[in-house]
Amino acid sequence: MLILSRKPDEKIVIGEDIVVSVIDVRGDQVRIGVDAPKSVKVYRQEVYNAIKAENQAAAKSSGFIPKLIFFNR
Secondary structure, three states, rough: OOOOOOOOOOOOEOOOOOEEEEEEEEEHHHHHHEEEOOOOOOOHHHHHHHHHHHHHHHHHHHHHOOOOOOOOO
């Protein structure tokens, strides 16, 4: 894992198309912005985990294992 320090209005570039911006820092909370192509799915960890669990539960109840289904932003 790469760990970086950034200040408000500073950015991190991932590959050619993804930019993560530090919007605000207040106490122990950091607001970030993610600019990525629509083809790249971006989720908060708890939302991703819920989608994954729901897909796994559906696969168990139907007896068939689908690939993960994600909603477009």
